[in-house]
Amino acid sequence: MIYEIDRNIYRIEVPLAGSPLGILNAYYFRGGEEDFLMDTGFNTAACEASLRKSLASLGYRPERLNIINTHLHADHTGLNHWFLGKGRKIYISETDHQRLLMHYKNAGFKRGDRDQREGASPDLFENMINFGPEKSRRRMEFDEESFVGLEDGGAIDTGACTLRLVLVPGHTPGNAMYYIPEKKVMFTGDHVLFDITPNITFWPGVENSLQDYLSSLEYSKRFEVELALPGHRKPGDYRARIDRILLHHEHRLAEIVGIVGNEPGLNAYEIARRMRWRIHLDENGNFPPAQMWFAAGECMSHLDKLVIDGKVQRVDSKPYITYRLP
Ligand SMILES: [Zn+2]
Numbered sequence: 188m189i190y191e192i193d194r195n196i197y198r199i200e201v202p203l204a205g206s207p208l209g210i211l212n213a214y215y216f217r218g219g220e221e222d223f224l225m226d227t228g229f230n231t232a233a234c235e236a237s238l239r240k241s242l243a244s245l246g247y248r249p250e251r252l253n254i255i256n257t258h259l260h261a262d263h264t265g266l267n268h269w270f271l272g273k274g275r276k277i278y279i280s281e282t283d284h285q286r287l288l289m290h291y292k293n294a295g296f297k298r299g300d301r302d303q304r305e306g307a308s309p310d311l312f313e314n315m316i317n318f319g320p321e322k323s324r325r326r327m328e329f330d331e332e333s334f335v336g337l338e339d340g341g342a343i344d345t346g347a348c349t350l351r352l353v354l355v356p357g358h359t360p361g362n363a364m365y366y367i368p369e370k371k372v373m374f375t376g377d378h379v380l381f382d383i384t385p386n387i388t389f390w391p392g393v394e395n396s397l398q399d400y401l402s403s404l405e406y407s408k409r410f411e412v413e414l415a416l417p418g419h420r421k422p423g424d425y426r427a428r429i430d431r432i433l434l435h436h437e438h439r440l441a442e443i444v445g446i447v448g449n450e451p452g453l454n455a456y457e458i459a460r461r462m463r464w465r466i467h468l469d470e471n472g473n474f475p476p477a478q479m480w481f482a483a484g485e486c487m488s489h490l491d492k493l494v495i496d497g498k499v500q501r502v503d504s505k506p507y508i509t510y511r512l513p
Pocket residue numbers: 258260358377
């Protein structure tokens with residue numbers, strides 16, 4: 188499906204087969220000399236075919252297409268190089284730019300060491316990294332020269348409008364929204380989603396990513412927004428949703444303190460399994476491995492904040508790190 192947002196600005200739904208996210212929203216800006224595409228989909232043949240068909244129906248000009256990314260995740264950046272016009276640019280925050288290059292070069296970004304100390308058994312760990320829609324990923328080509336790393340407030344003139352980058356770390360270390368001030372339109376990426384809660388995990392080199400995210404949510408309230416356009420699924424009420432997400436994390440933090448208080452000595456994976464999730468368990472009543480990965484990441488980002496705030500204590504025990512109340 189394609190929706191016209193404004194003159195020369197379109198929302199394109201890209202189905203994400205096999206992902207609970209369901210739909211990625213790509214946004215197409217038809218400019219004068221150049222065109223721009225915000226976010227692209229997984230690096231799979233299915234996502235590519237769907238997006239190409241939608242863009243073709245809008246009469247896009249492949250050789251003139253620049254790419255804009257809200258953040259580094261594979262469902263947003265996966266098809267960048269399949270759609271980038273020759274000699275055109277990929278705009279992304281400088282922080283996510285650096286992390287993305289490390290990822291492409293296989294030089295960073297490893298979550299696994301921590302997961303195996305926090306309760307992921309070797310079998311589960313193997314399963315988790317071999318599951319999920321990314322399994323069908325194709326070879327990733329990339330050209331370092333095509334990237335333009337933007338700082339907070341950085342502008343992109345698309346011809347259809349000027350977008351301003353709003354840096355909102357949390358979902359990723361350099362996560363961004365893009366704002367059109369004169370239209371009060373905000374492209375929220377995965378910072379504010381409306382019918383799912385954005386996943387907040389820990390990141391190597393980031394001390395307290397949940398706190399970063401909560402601070403970014405508070406900061407986001409400063410912007411006047413009449414139309415909020417998310418990275419997945421349907422648009423909604425910007426301010427009401429921010430308050431709802433803030434409340435959600437307050438409940439989550441309290442829930443974890445409750446679990447740790449009831450059963451001291453659990454590891455992060457055991458805590459994650461005791462939290463309430465809106466997911467479909469498999470036929471044995473277990474977490475599907477890909478979901479376990481996200482749930483554990485979410486749980487650990489909350490534990491990090493609770494430990495830093497002095498509400499939960501981390502114990503360096505064997506074989507796993509465990510938690511108890513101070
Ligand atoms: Zn994301």
